[in-house]
Amino acid sequence: MAAGEEKAGFPKFKSKHTARKSFYLEGSITVAAKEIRLPRIGWARLKEKGYLPCSDVRNLSCRITERAGRWFVSLFVEEEIADMTPRGEIVGIDLGINRLATCSNGAVIENPKQLKHSLKKLQRAQRALSRKQKGSKNRAKARAKVAQIHLDIRNQRLDAIHKGTSAVVAKTKPAHQRPQVIVLEDLHVKGMVKNHRLAQALHDASLGEIRRQFEYKSAWSGIEVRMAGRWYPSTKLCHRCKRKKADMALSERIYRCEHCHLTMDRDLNAALNLAQVDPLKQAEYR
Ligand SMILES: [Zn+2]
Known part of the structure; x- marks a missing residue:
């Protein structure tokens, strides 16, 4: 594929030789109790439940990582924190x-x-x-x-x-x-x-x-x-x-x-x- 022709398709790993394969996704992300919806990928079932924040946060982006045949998702979120000013x-x-x-x-x-x-x-x-x-x-x-x-x-x-x-x-x-x-x-x-x-x-x-x-x-x-x-x-x-x-x-x-x-x-x-x-x-x- 010539330069410039690349379309937004399924994300690729940067290199098959890097020890930790991972890619970064931006866009609308939805976290439900048992699954997560990722941009360009769609719904994916979560093996470990209850770890990802699903309310009161704005999900901005995530990183998908593969390690030893398992897929991990980490979310970058923005969260309002309570006033910390000591009184x-x-x-x-x-x-x-x-x-x-x-x-x-x-x-x-x-x-x-x-x-x-x-x-x-x-x-x-x-x-x-x-x-x-x-x-x-x-x-x-x-x-x-x-x-x-x-x-x-x-x-x-x-x-x-x-x-x-x-x-x-x-x-x-x-x-x-x-x-x-x-x-x-x-x-x-x-x-x-x-x-x-x-x-x-x-x-x-x-x-x-x-x-x-x-x-x-x-x-x-x-x-x-x-x-x-x-x-x-x-x-x-x-x-x-x-x-x-x-x-x-x-x-x-x-x-x-x-x-x-x-x-x-x-x-x-x-x-x-x-x-x-x-x-x-x-x-x-x-
Ligand atoms: Zn005195």
Whole structure:
């Protein structure tokens, strides 16, 4: 057939040599319970039922694929999705040491319960490793054990962080429960000092991971992420009367305001301050 003469006939595969044979169809497509009507082909019986959307969508086009003698159809559809705009309150999130995170709405991300136990196990395994002779089989075994415990700890932390961050900003939460804005603190505030203690190093890594997850999950959920400047004194301010303490030792777990007599968990007070951060007034705190 000469070029230009080709008529719209039955579609052809691009090449009989390609591993996956497929072609693309555009036009009016109708999906019924047990069959599908395709342009130029007509009705075709569906082997697997209930997978294709048949109502409230506009079917635009599809791709037919052949794999191992079976024919597959995938639909490209346009669908109206419900308004995703979050309508909840502004939530401040204090990243901490005793708890991984404390949120101004009361949500907390605790350190995983098994963690203390795992850290002890790790110390023991590391001591055992250091006593084994270099190059020996027992040393290799001990090293594998240390690696396994490291992996366990990592998984325990990741699991806690995934559950915790999702509980606050997950896309699946109804819009009125999803915060419009979350406020995180600049991690330098926590003085991320170079610390060679293992527990501390792991903890610092967790804070980075919490922040990363809050950021990407918020982006998925339409939540704005604000950063409190590194000079914002979230732990020293009283969230109620806004007066600032001269000093707040790390060991003080309770915030006590000498002006308005607020008495409250230190981290929750910090989270409430973060929720009230005015992005335009950060310079004042320098
Ligand atoms: Zn006060």
